[in-house]
Amino acid sequence: MQRIGVIGLGNMGRGMALSLARAGFGVAGFDNGESATLAARAAGIAVADGLPALAATCDAFVLSLPTSAIVKAVLFGADGKDGLAALLKPGTLIVDTTTADPQATRAMLPALGERGLRFVDAPVSGGAAGAQKGQLTMFIGGAPADLDLAEPVLAAMGSKRFTIGAAGAGHTAKLINNLLVASHLLTAADAFRLSEAAGVPIGQIIEAVNAGSGRSGVTQYNYPSRIMNGAFDSGFTMQLMRKDVGLAMALAEQLALELPLAREVGRRWKESAALLADGEDFNRITQLQ
Incomplete structure (x- = not known):
């Protein structure tokens, strides 16, 4: 070639x-x-x-x-x-x-x-x-x-x-990866909102979280470099992540799997379309209450 x-x-x-x-x-x-x-x-x-x-x-x-x-x-x-x-x-x-x-x-x-x-x-x-x-x-x-x-x-x-x-397995694995990212953004946003309400700002806790077992790619990378600094400049849009989460939900349906937590993640990402435009950075999901 x-x-x-x-x-x-x-x-x-x-x-x-x-x-x-x-x-x-x-x-x-x-x-x-x-x-x-x-x-x-x-x-x-x-x-x-x-x-x-x-x-x-x-x-x-x-x-x-x-x-x-x-x-x-x-x-x-x-x-x-x-x-x-x-x-x-x-x-x-x-x-x-x-x-x-x-x-x-x-x-x-x-x-x-x-x-x-x-x-x-x-x-x-x-x-x-x-x-x-x-x-x-x-x-x-x-x-x-x-x-x-x-x-x-x-x-x-x-x-x-x-x-x-085999062919197709790569696409399956990528949907699993993105479903986890989509889930981690939501759970991290909820956890840090709880922290803030309890009087512990994100900046005071995130380093400890990232040294502990609660860390994820979202807390280690997305929050410090895309969210906490207000950049929201990943180049990956809300529309694309909504599409990927939708594909993961469709795959679960095709396989007749009952995944209640994933279903809730899918619902929140789908409903975000009414509040966050397609072109917005996907990390902005963390700003929704």
């Missing part, structure tokens, strides 16, 4: 494209959005005019898209025949870094297999900064041979890479 096509050039996709270029790959990209296209070109990324032009010049592809529905539309088109998959040679590798519905991912695998295409799901954690630095955490699913082929591409983007299982 010499030239990688990155589809989806938002904050994450653009950062991953730059990390791939630093690792020595030729890189080209495509995005339907004008602002993302302009930002990518300003960063020095070659942007193709469309999927056919990208497919003609690249021999592996990384997807960084908002939803499973968009992934399906990109790969198979509106009629299931005119998407990216129909343009690629057998053996071509597709790495999907989207935080997606694992059931939808598995449903696409037979059609990709019929075309002889290789598929790895590798959703990521670490934000735009991690994407820019090539220091993402990756939750990876795929067949062993496909994972071996994908390793140089994955290594260029992620410094912490965890193979979870």
Whole structure:
């Protein structure tokens, strides 16, 4: 693989494209959005005019898209025949870094297999900064041979890479991760509200909490660097986290699991749409009473 096509050039996709270029790959990209296209070109990324032009010049592809529905539309088109998959040679590798519905991912695998295409799901954690630095955490699913082929591409983007299982397992693991983050934000907000009401400000307790067993990624990182300082600048939005929590709730429903605490987390994130706009930083959920 010499030239990688990155589809989806938002904050994450653009950062991953730059990390791939630093690792020595030729890189080209495509995005339907004008602002993302302009930002990518300003960063020095070659942007193709469309999927056919990208497919003609690249021999592996990384997807960084908002939803499973968009992934399906990109790969198979509106009629299931005119998407990216129909343009690629057998053996071509597709790495999907989207935080997606694992059931939808598995449903696409037979059609990709019929075309002889290789598929790895590798959703990521670490934000735009991690994407820019090539220091993402990756939750990876795929067949062993496909994972071996994908390793140089994955290594260029992620410094912490965890193979979870077969294709679709990576997407499942990422939903579990984000459900925990969404839950920890709510429980930490409640706990610190209790602390403040009892006369102990967050600034006086958080260091002790982070040295004790109550710590989490939210208390160790989100609170000091995104919340307590009022920055709220993670680059990850309320809309995206609401989507991910919704996918986790849908997965629980599909599996007929009764998860009362997770259900309450899902309810609070869903209802936050009436109070926090889609574009707000996801850490602002801690400000809701």
